[in-house]
Amino acid sequence: MSDIDETRRLLAYLSAAAVAGGQPVHEVEADTRRIARSLGHDNLQISASPTGIVLALDSGFPATFESVNGPLRLDQSADTAAIRADVLSGATGPGEALARLSRLRSTPHRYPRGGLEIGMLCVATGIALILQPLWPSVVFAALAGQVTAQFIRFSGRWRSLATLTPFLVAFLIGLAAFAAAQAGWLSGPLRSLLPPIAVLLPGALVVTGLSELAAGAMTAGTSRLAYGSAQLLLFALGVAGAAWLLRVPSSALDNRIVNEIGPWSPIVGLLLLTAGISLMESVPPRLVPWVALILSLTLSFQVLGQSLVGSPWFGALLGSTAASLGAALVEIYRPALPRLVMFLPSFWLLVPGSLGLVSVTQLGLEPSLAGDTIAQSASVVCAIALGLFVGTSAARVVGVTRARRLELRDRRRARRSR
Template sequence: MIAGGQPVHEVEYDLKGVATALGYPLAQVGATPTGLTLGLEPGAAASFESVDGPLRLDQSAVVADVRRGLVRRTLSVDEAFARLGNLRSLPHHYPRWVQDISWPAIAIGIAMLLQPGWPNILAAAIGGVVVMLLVKLAGRVRLAATLLPTIAAFVVGTGVFAAAQAGWLDGPLRTLLAPLAVLLPGALVVTGMSELAAGAMVAGSARLTFGTVQLLLFSLGVLSATTVLGVAPELLANVRVNQLGTWGPPVGLAVICVGVCLNEGASMRLLPAIALVVAAAFGAQLAGQAVSGAVLGGFLGAIAGSLGASLVAYLRPQLPRLVVFLPAFWVLVPGSLGLLSVTSVGIDPQQGVRTVVDVGAVICALALGLLFGSAMAQAAAGQLARVRTPR
């Protein structure tokens, strides 16, 4: 669950539920972003297990299924260990070439939301391919993995800004964000904020610190690209073009959902539920932005996404909440941060402080929206359970 990106306070809550179902109601659980400490009884010996690396959505779905089986006592402990032991070796649902196509597909979908112009979409697709190649390089070269945000931002930024200088496209900042969105630590930072709000101070502080460093590396790459090319100030403006009309956003959302499923190995049977939650979150975000700007948009979008995913998981338990919600989260974060042009941090010193404050406000709004949505979902689930329970 930790490797799947779940906040640590939710991990601890879920594991205590599993421990209670297995006959250990006094089990003590301590989760961090990098590992888990578990003791079955107060004062008893505890064990620690580190996190090996992130999980794909299909692997997270297996974890959720195992947890549900243990809580409902439809799965034995031995069967659970067997399924979890083979988790890392599970083959990807789709062949390698399909996974490769998913990178530019996600970039195209995000571009259709942030900068819906044909030249911009083409540039985003090319940038998605570049990012894919750099991610593969980072998997083989340790130094490249450490500097991946800076290298990717510099390479993609150089290409996009050069195209803008040649007059091939407008609004390079928004165009730049589309292929790099998968590398931005927005989800990590928002998760850290939600952990802090829930009282998980160690995990929340660690995620925020790591996410801030990643953002600085990203900004360094963009700044280096603008310096090397001598980009004029007018090209750094937050300009949005729209050559697609009203059909661009819904098609973009669909492309993102399909791309995420292909990239993360999620079964296509999850696609309708994922698309429903993504559409609800994005619609609420747009409504909030129209009324009062990006902060309210992020807050309402996070509530809609978290509440929608929880209700879907309650009504159809075979659809894991985290797997259904994460794609909506990835749409919300680039959309909110793109509106505020997070890439202007470090580029325009005069606007840098204001941009940091604005981005911080959006991140807080997203984190609070997650908490509100989860609380509303728990209340709704309780009401539904009472209605379904015969008297």
């Protein structure tokens, strides 16, 4: 293989891995152009989409297509970021980087036994302590989360099951939640069934698609929004089917948070969420404290925004701004810490998917209750997308300023050494 072909393959692999890790396509294109310039190719032609990458090293040069084959775990995204940093710094050549990337998907899970089940127990319980802090809801989330965990495990083996997973998980857990509510064991079943399925909801997908549309990536943004909306509809159909089967009254479809545990519940929920994400996503231990830091920033600013304005949209705006800016600043000053690995878990706190599921379900079962939730859901999604843009833009300014300062410092040192 010639050096040109090797470089083109490397850039295609890196781009596909970044998209699979959840990075918006316009950011992937910008990062890939930066890597190409560091390798001596200043006129890279690239088009990224959620399903594949097409690129050529220059106008009129041979092009390469690389498909995106499913999402990456957070530890695999961290490895991708490390390879990208090594290529940019010149510490790793294209050949070695290609070899490392080819082994990426075969990287074994750090916790192969019990990581998914224990992690799901922590995640579902933690989200319940934040979304619906009632002891019956917390216990229900811990138990129902194991249903979700088994669907996650087996849907990875059977493609047909993966397609039906959103509907089946929502139907089974909705059936259990509404039945428990009718038996008097559970209050607020619609909100209580969200924590066990929150990890599957397409909130991050919808917000990423909206941010891509805002950045001008029309094809990628539209396709993500369409796919995320279809997934959300499947979840809503599952919940609505369970409610229709059990003849659930409209009073059970209320979307009010009730906290009977105490003000400490979000803190414990945050710690459990961090532990659960680390177990499920095989997060390297060195990154766990940083994931906890960004989650803490997200929750703190989200609560601050809601208390200042009294509306979820401002909390979502401040939370997403803090998450994106905080993760980006950490990466700027500590390049070995990948921004996406620290940032992506914050979507499980911002819960745009949960609000979307509630609004669509209410619209199908009790339209009179859906108006406020639909407006709230739309405002939260837009606020999160705006927060991502603000945080990323502010971090970019800081990064450019810091790079210029470092460049000036190096020039001064070079002059003194003469």
